[in-house]
Amino acid sequence: MRPAALDWSVENCTIARAMAVLGERWTLVVLREVFNGVRRFDDMRVRTGIPRQVLTSRLAALVAQGVLRRVPYQEPGSRVRHEYRLTDKGLDLWPVLVAVLGWGDRYLADPEGSPLSVGHRGCDAEVRVTLRCAEGHEVNRPRDVLPRPGPGARRRTD
Amino acid sequence: MRPAALDWSVENCTIARAMAVLGERWTLVVLREVFNGVRRFDDMRVRTGIPRQVLTSRLAALVAQGVLRRVPYQEPGSRVRHEYRLTDKGLDLWPVLVAVLGWGDRYLADPEGSPLSVGHRGCDAEVRVTLRCAEGHEVNRPRDVLPRPGPGARRRTD
């Protein structure tokens, strides 16, 4: 029983391309910090425990990718420094982060529960990731999710 | 202006724990394959281009984490071999994968679009990740998503 997917190329796969940006232990941890309002180098470093060199390298990569931008700030009595803020491209990673949080909460949390919650501005209710289809149905079971070739799909040539 | 998050520990953070499992370039690519029905070692290897040793190591880690399980199969004329199937824990990573796909499609796809689409069983409409709150509102803007300490949150001690 040969899976249909084998006939299709993964050369232009956007998951693989996204994971080339995100697929590393610390990147989403850095983004968690920025989403939480922690935007300065040393605050991030102390909070996350990431070695300086790795943090420098990650931040530079995220800036180069257009996920973060550097914004000058100056405390009284200090020189100009830079903090890191999300671009629109970066902000659009919220669903990824909430999805990872949901999975982590379900399978990896301590008995007292998650240390991080995400609320909805205005009503304050807990925000979660859901899967919905264009017809408006809520998709609750993984078995109702069916992968298929998309508009950019190409046949395999190897 | 000091972010409130600085007062809270990240020691038991479930995002960081999830990324300790997932936060590596190839893991989600492997999961993409399994979600697409490609479950055998050599098929995955050829499709993804992952070196054998890395693929072996990744698969073993995912089995150890309870995300995948090894299931024996036997083609006529061959010995028993194993393929890799998702556990419930693994199936629950669909929202993560669809979220990553959505971001990748938006920012990293070629002009002709995504090579992978996700349909809803029954109605066939495109499936997407959305953010919803417990009150039933759809949360469309990143600015309406507010992080806050969760039930397991602990004060910082350092």
Place this chain on the structure above:
DNA sequence: GTTGCTGAGTCTGTCAATCAGACCTAGCCT
């Protein structure tokens, strides 16, 4: 002028992981 401070890096040496390429194993077949 000097000295001290501190956030944000850079440097060095060690260790670990990735990678390419080659080799090995184990049931099946002839």
Place this chain on the structure above:
DNA sequence: AGGCTAGGTCTGATTGACAGACTCAGCAAC
């Protein structure tokens, strides 16, 4: 016996992560 093939393992080179130390550059105070 040899051949096949899926699923590994091995070796050596390369690259990245990491710990710890060091550097730099504006500000302040003296």
